Amino acid sequence: MVELSHQLLGATPFMPHGHCYLWKTGLVGLHVASDSLIALAYYSIPVILICFVRQREDLPFPKVFWLFGAFIIACGTTHFMEVWTLWNPDYWLSGIIKAITAIVSLYTALELIPIIPQALALPSPAKLEAINRELEKEILERQKIEEALKAYMEQLETSNRQLEEFAYVASHDLQEPLRKILTFGDRLKTKCDTTLNEQAGDYLERMQNAAKRMQILINDLLTLSRINTPTxxxxxxxxxxxxxxxxxxxxxxxxxxxxxxxxxxxxxxxxxxxxxxxxxxxxxxxxxxxxxxxxxxxxxxxxxxxxxxxxxxxxxxxxxxxxxxxxxxxxxxxxxxxxxxxxxxxxxxxxxxxxxxxxxxxxxxxxxxxxxxxxxxxxxxxxxxxxxxxxxxxxxxxxx
Missing domain, CATH: 3.30.565.10 (Histidine kinase-like ATPase, C-terminal domain)
Structure with a gap:
């Protein structure tokens, strides 16, 4: 383990990469600036991707975004190692990082293959806009239907209330003539009971029974009409x-x-x-x-x-x-x-x-x-x- 760490980070028989450039200041500076800027750009892209994925919970294929992030970080690290090996000949470490980058890149590519048909099936912006227009149209139509239904319900409620009021008033007003029928029927029966023949007495009895049934019916109707009235x-x-x-x-x-x-x-x-x-x-x-x-x-x-x-x-x-x-x-x-x-x-x-x-x-x-x-x-x-x-x-x- 110690030997491995020495090989990776310790003294090695290799010369730094800067010797290849004869330590020319302009050439070394060019490579340092280029690789540093590329590494910085690579490292900034995953930060943007992380913020994007966290804010869009409904984002399709989130795993691919995380793989892209890992792939880009690995690529940025290889460029950072290019700067590092100008002065430090840790080529084993640099090679391991490149191998990791290759594995992550290959895995990301393999993950992309099965989702290509799904990605192609996603609606285009134009199609999404058309769908949104259709939805807006449906919403407007539904709002019109709901408004019409609300107006109809209000009208129905008014009609029911008027019907209940009518039933109450009509039933109440029918009570008085019925009471008179029953009262004068009783008086007629008392006064003329001995003078009425059998058929006339039967007619009078039927009339009074019908009036009593009508009175019970009106009372029941009054009860039914009062159920929805304020209590x-x-x-x-x-x-x-x-x-x-x-x-x-x-x-x-x-x-x-x-x-x-x-x-x-x-x-x-x-x-x-x-x-x-x-x-x-x-x-x-x-x-x-x-x-x-x-x-x-x-x-x-x-x-x-x-x-x-x-x-x-x-x-x-x-x-x-x-x-x-x-x-x-x-x-x-x-x-x-x-x-x-x-x-x-x-x-x-x-x-x-x-x-x-x-x-x-x-x-x-x-x-x-x-x-x-x-x-x-x-x-x-x-x-x-x-x-x-x-x-x-x-x-x-x-x-x-």
Whole structure:
């Protein structure tokens, strides 16, 4: 090792390169200046390349740029050694550096061969400019579409608001003539009950029943129209408290039907308390209503964090699912969408009362709370309604 270092940097039998130039000052100076400037230029190029590569993270073929840098530094070092050997005959060291330069140069050339087709496939500046023009054109067209869509949405929102206001006013104004029909029908029945024949009494009874159904229908329409109107706003709501209030409201009916309610753990979330009460009351009321004759309603209400489609609980528990399960008559799931459409009924009015609007109200409430409602059922096997709601209305997660 010592001998090798002596050969590389120590005394050698060779004479310095300057002897070849007879130590002529002009000639030696010319070679020193030329090789020094070439070495300086070679060393400055990699610095520029490094700055360029670091600022352009999307640069293609970064490895080639680093190889070019190594190749140029090696070339610069060979010129530096040309100056060095003018006075120091370290030709072994100079030869090793040249060999390294040759290896790096060859490796760089070999690396260039496979990327030539990729480099040729890169778009030319003219083509890039054409692509940019096309993109700008598409962006302008998309902006126009978005502006048109925004205007359409504003128009649709205005139309919906006007429609809701109309439904509210129309429904409210219909209440007064209906009350008169029912009031004067009652007076007529009281005053003329003994004088009316059987057919006239039947007509009067039908008229009053129709008026009562119309009154119920108008009240349901009023409820539906109010769902999207401004309310007291979203609050932190404990659904266990809401369900307790609903149970109290339906206490008489529950006792009459000898129904059993099992209430599990329910979450606290951000919601409109009035609409949450209406949602749960509609579902429990349905469960009590659609029970086979002579049957005893058995209703289970429970909840858990939202489950992904694979059946696992969501890691981000930003949604909860509330289940209302009954042992009623059930329905065929091919009618699943139909039951949430206003006025759509699966049974005759003579079998089960109602206007067919309750579940439509439930869906509208769930959607207003950025949630969903669906159901699982089969005939005679009962139904399970599933409401999925976010815990927080302002920072809700995404359903997967």
């Amino acid at each position: 007291s706003g979203m609050k932190t709501v404990n659904l266990a408290t809401i369900i307790s209030e609903v149970k109290g409201d339906l206490e008489v009916r529950i006792e009459q039907l000898n129904a059993k309610l099992e209430i599990g753990e329910l979450p606290t979330l951000e919601a409109d308390p009035t609409q949450m009460r209406q949602l749960l009351q509609n579902l429990i009321d349905n469960a009590l209503k659609f029970t086979p004759p002579g049957g005893k309603p058995h209703i289970k209400i429970y909840s858990h964090p939202y489950k992904n489609p694979d059946g696992n609980f969501s890691e981000i528990e930003e949604y909860w699912q509330i289940f209302v399960q009954d042992n009623g008559i059930g329905f065929d799931e091919k009618y699943l969408e139909k039951i949430f459409i206003p006025f759509q009924r699966l049974h005759a009015r003579s079998e089960y009362t109602g206007t067919g609007i309750g579940l439509a109200i439930c869906r509208k409430i769930a959607e207003r709370h950025n949630g969903t409602i669906t159901a699982k059922s089969s005939p005679t096997e009962g139904s399970t309604f599933i409401i999925t709601l976010p815990i927080n209305q302002t920072k809700k997660g995404q359903l997967t």
